Amino acid sequence: MSDALVIGSGLGGLLSGAILSRAGYRVTVLEKAVQPGGCLQTFVRGGLRFDTGFHSVAGLEEGGPLERIFRPLGLMDLPWEQVKETDEIVMDGVSYRLSDLSFPLGNNLRLSSPAGDVTEEEYALVMEPFKKGSWRLPSGDMLVKRLAAQINGTVRTGCEVTEIEPGLVRCADGSVYRGIIISDIHPRQTFALYKGHIRPSYLHRLQVLEDGPGIFTVYCKLRPETRRYQPWNTTFDGNLMLHYGNADEKGFARSADLLAFSAKHVPDRTALAERMIARVPGLAQAVEEYWTSTPATWERYTGTPGGSAFGIRKKDASCYVHPRTPVPGLYLTGQNCGLHGVLGVSETALLTCREILGEETLNQILQR
Ligand SMILES: Cc1cc2nc3c(=O)[nH]c(=O)nc-3n(C[C@H](O)[C@H](O)[C@H](O)COP(=O)(O)OP(=O)(O)OC[C@H]3O[C@@H](n4cnc5c(N)ncnc54)[C@H](O)[C@@H]3O)c2cc1C
Numbered sequence: 001m002s003d004a005l006v007i008g009s010g011l012g013g014l015l016s017g018a019i020l021s022r023a024g025y026r027v028t029v030l031e032k033a034v035q036p037g038g039c040l041q042t043f044v045r046g047g048l049r050f051d052t053g054f055h056s057v058a059g060l061e062e063g064g065p066l067e068r069i070f071r072p073l074g075l076m077d078l079p080w081e082q083v084k085e086t087d088e089i090v091m092d093g094v095s096y097r098l099s100d101l102s103f104p105l106g107n108n109l110r111l112s113s114p115a116g117d118v119t120e121e122e123y124a125l126v127m128e129p130f131k132k133g134s135w136r137l138p139s140g141d142m143l144v145k146r147l148a149a150q151i152n153g154t155v156r157t158g159c160e161v162t163e164i165e166p167g168l169v170r171c172a173d174g175s176v177y178r179g180i181i182i183s184d185i186h187p188r189q190t191f192a193l194y195k196g197h198i199r200p201s202y203l204h205r206l207q208v209l210e211d212g213p214g215i216f217t218v219y220c221k222l223r224p225e226t227r228r229y230q231p232w233n234t235t236f237d238g239n240l241m242l243h244y245g246n247a248d249e250k251g252f253a254r255s256a257d258l259l260a261f262s263a264k265h266v267p268d269r270t271a272l273a274e275r276m277i278a279r280v281p282g283l284a285q286a287v288e289e290y291w292t293s294t295p296a297t298w299e300r301y302t303g304t305p306g307g308s309a310f311g312i313r314k315k316d317a318s319c320y321v322h323p324r325t326p327v328p329g330l331y332l333t334g335q336n337c338g339l340h341g342v343l344g345v346s347e348t349a350l351l352t353c354r355e356i357l358g359e360e361t362l363n364q365i366l367q368r
Pocket residue numbers: 007008009010011012013030031032033036037038039040052053054055056057058159160161162184185215217259298301302303304308309310333334335336340341342343345
């Protein structure tokens with residue numbers, strides 16, 4: 001039996017590990033955080049569970065791009081709920097509905113963010129599949145648990161990888177693992193840990209790739225029976241998204257997340273949070289308590305440089321990093337390698353596994 005080591009238990013790492021497990025590999029996932037899942041982690045505050053980087057996903061319609069990956073991995077019987085996206089963008093006083101737009105967007109249609117524009121290409125690649133519908137789970141960690149259970153081996157949390165050599169990784173606690181390596185962390189960080197020689201031109205290319213902006217989130221606990229739960233996401237002004245948590249037994253929402261693109265450090269979190277809450281009609285009166293996270297919080301938890309929410313910007317084909325690296329037996333996966341989001345990361349996990357297993361074996365696994 002061959003051994004595979006996965007650095008990072010984000011969606012990309014867990015999916016790659018689950019697929020390799022089906023191909024007969026013995027898999028060890030090494031995760032520096034105390035909880036697996038990376039951006040799919042959840043946390044509990046005020047007696048409520050909040051999602052962090054997982055609110056809705058696209059591509060789960062019958063035959064859709066994500067359904068074709070999730071069904072063979074037994075992920076379609078999780079309690080997915082169809083979400084309606086109300087997707088109004090207001091630009092220069094004109095209101096647009098995403099569902100009425102055809103991509104690519106014209107030059108004048110850019111979503112602006114304090115950390116810089118989200119490129120049209122990036123936006124179109126991510127938003128286009130949402131036109132066919134989107135789905136959510138009561139909690140993103142359901143996906144994490146289901147994938148972790150499919151690992152033929154172990155998911156070790158609290159285990160930070162500090163050095164990579166060909167066919168070997170060393171962890172902060174002194175443990176050493178051998179096998180082929182799949183890195184679910186940023187390619188620049190992967191090669192900062194690598195102790196061998198790499199072509200300078202390869203490293204240079206990784207250095208010049210730009211990371212996209214991060215997100216400021218306000219996690220609100222709502223007063224009981226103040227806001228009717230609605231299973232959809234609402235976008236205001238193209239940069240403020242409202243997402244309700246789960247419903248109580250009477251159909252009222254107990255929590256709401258407000259998300260907006262943001263610079264890494266937010267000097268006055270309270271002022272920004274209050275502005276965002278005030279922007280949603282009637283929300284201020286319903287909020288009992290709230291907590292916030294900035295891109296700097298994300299950088300601390302997942303190690304993503306700058307706390308970028310979606311990793312390396314995908315402006316054009318030159319921004320994609322191939323899963324195969326110049327080091328034999330060292331592969332890349334995750335949002336920094338291909339597209340971001342649950343859909344993009346899942347597609348990239350297939351590309352990574354195809355490099356390792358070959359197309360025929362991968363297809364056999366996906367057809368089972
Ligand atoms: C606020 C926010 C909202 C989002 N909302 C959505 C959404 O609604 N829908 C959607 O589809 N996508 C959404 N996304 C994007 C999506 O969550 C990510 O694209 C995806 O989960 C990234 O997965 P990943 O496997 O590439 O990396 P990550 O989830 O970043 O996982 C990397 C893992 O590696 C670990 N790690 C780092 N360094 C080391 C080391 N040295 N040793 C061991 N482990 C290490 C980290 O702790 C982390 O667990 C959102 C993201 C954010 C930030």
